[in-house]
Amino acid sequence: QVPLQHGAHRIGKRTDADMNRWRDYGLGEFIHMGLYSILGGDYNSMHYDGAAEWIRSWNKLPHEVYDNLYKKFDPKNFDPEVWARMAKNMGVRYVTITTKHHDGFCLWPSKYTDFNITKTPYKKDMIGPLVKAFDQAGIDVYLYFSVMDWHQADWRYDLKTVADSVAFNRFKTFTKNQLTELLTLYPQTKGLWFDGTWDNSWKKSGAFSDSLDQYLKKIHPGLIIGSRLRADDYGNRHFDANGHLMGDYEQGWERKIPSDYTATRGNDWDCIMTIPQNGWGYSKTWMGHWKTPYELIEMLAKCVSLDGNFVVNFGPKGDGTFRKKELQTADSIGAWMKVNHEAIYNAGYLNWTKQDWGYYTRSRKDGKIYMIVFNVPINGALKVSPAKKEHIKKAYLLQDNKTLHVEALDGNDVFIQLEQKNQQEPFVIVLETGQGG
Numbered sequence: 111q112v113p114l115q116h117g118a119h120r121i122g123k124r125t126d127a128d129m130n131r132w133r134d135y136g137l138g139e140f141i142h143m144g145l146y147s148i149l150g151g152d153y154n155s156m157h158y159d160g161a162a163e164w165i166r167s168w169n170k171l172p173h174e175v176y177d178n179l180y181k182k183f184d185p186k187n188f189d190p191e192v193w194a195r196m197a198k199n200m201g202v203r204y205v206t207i208t209t210k211h212h213d214g215f216c217l218w219p220s221k222y223t224d225f226n227i228t229k230t231p232y233k234k235d236m237i238g239p240l241v242k243a244f245d246q247a248g249i250d251v252y253l254y255f256s257v258m259d260w261h262q263a264d265w266r267y268d269l270k271t272v273a274d275s276v277a278f279n280r281f282k283t284f285t286k287n288q289l290t291e292l293l294t295l296y297p298q299t300k301g302l303w304f305d306g307t308w309d310n311s312w313k314k315s316g317a318f319s320d321s322l323d324q325y326l327k328k329i330h331p332g333l334i335i336g337s338r339l340r341a342d343d344y345g346n347r348h349f350d351a352n353g354h355l356m357g358d359y360e361q362g363w364e365r366k367i368p369s370d371y372t373a374t375r376g377n378d379w380d381c382i383m384t385i386p387q388n389g390w391g392y393s394k395t396w397m398g399h400w401k402t403p404y405e406l407i408e409m410l411a412k413c414v415s416l417d418g419n420f421v422v423n424f425g426p427k428g429d430g431t432f433r434k435k436e437l438q439t440a441d442s443i444g445a446w447m448k449v450n451h452e453a454i455y456n457a458g459y460l461n462w463t464k465q466d467w468g469y470y471t472r473s474r475k476d477g478k479i480y481m482i483v484f485n486v487p488i489n490g491a492l493k494v495s496p497a498k499k500e501h502i503k504k505a506y507l508l509q510d511n512k513t514l515h516v517e518a519l520d521g522n523d524v525f526i527q528l529e530q531k532n533q534q535e536p537f538v539i540v541l542e543t544g545q546g547g
């Protein structure tokens with residue numbers, strides 16, 4: 111064990127009510143909205159082939175042009191109730207909204223910088239109405255905040271000189287002030303989602319990140335902060351020098367999912383996922399493959415089966431509306447969730463042998479076991495190998511309670527026979543089990 115001042119202060123999962131609620135969400139939504147939403151990945155009839163919200167870093171787009179986009183920011187068709195209804199229909203139980211991305215533009219009336227929404231044609235706060243609308247829809251709100259802030263003169267990528275440290279100390283105060291402002295203005299917030307903490311300047315500020323984490327939780331008890339905020343005494347992020355998670359959940363699963371339960375190290379975690387290959391802000395041209403609803407539902411099932419949550423990202427256009435493909439995706443996921451949410455909400459890992467047909471989840475409420483089936487074998491028989499001493503008493507389809515034939519095999523293995531094999535979408539089988547035998 112390496113002696114650490116600013117490593118993990120808690121070993122193991124948080125067990126308070128706020129974190130138990132987070133653990134049971136299952137499905138979430140991420141929303142990236144900002145000045146980049148105006149450009150949609152294009153400038154001067156050219157298309158930026160990076161992530162659309164990073165277009166300011168494109169050498170074909172002068173910083174001055176980007177930084178003056180605030181003069182055009184006017185989401186005339188933005189309606190927070192529409193956003194909240196879309197999320198509710200999709201079945202999400204938490205939403206993370208960008209308040210300030212790396213460009214430093216604030217979607218709330220911050221008094222710590224003029225680079226904020228009150229200076230735009232739109233003028234009004236967007237965060238407040240969104241927090242209210244989602245909160246009223248029963249969807250918990252988390253606020254995304256980028257520590258890296260390209261607009262702030264005191265931002266530093268590294269701390270090489272005394273002058274760097276003096277400037278960065280001012281930047282730390284600015285950051286703490288803005289975060290205090292957000293939690294004060296929007297007290298319904300359940301957590302903060304930090305980003306832009308990978309540079310050396312922040313890695314060298316482990317003590318500050320530790321004190322900031324503790325300060326924010328003191329002024330907002332129960333606040334949930336993932337592992338992307340802190341650095342330890344040696345600049346390690348997410349896991350300290352002793353391999354312990356620094357945060358309430360692991361926040362490293364960006365566009366990737368753990369391969370198996372071991373990869374989760376038994377921590378809480380969630381995966382945030384783009385519908386296109388990459389790109390979080392609105393892009394007029396979705397590069398490469400964009401995921402179908404069934405691909406996203408399979409990712410959701412896999413995440414929940416490994417004790418995680420799955421968060422789908424949406425990038426509204428500059429006018430405040432969503433592209434048709436995103437609305438259709440939200441609708442399709444919502445239609446599936448309406449029938450099958452019991453296998454997702456309040457559910458998690460089951461230590462039975464993974465089978466090719468799909469994923470197991472087990473309800474944390476009543477222990478019920480679910481099979482979320484994506485691949486029906488040619489013989490129509492789904493193999494189930496329960497853990498020792500557990501045996502299958504009954505199997506039935508969640509959607510219509512139709513009982514399925516269970517054929518005993520060696521030990522307590524069984525085949526669950528499907529009468530028909532032409533399912534058109536993922537479906538759920540509920541298993542009732544007994545002990546002994």
Ligand SMILES: C#C[C@@H]1N[C@@H](C)[C@@H](O)[C@H]1O
Binds near residue numbers: 163164
């Ligand atoms: C890199 C990076 C950022 N992290 C994701 C959550 C997006 O905000 C992307 O711009």
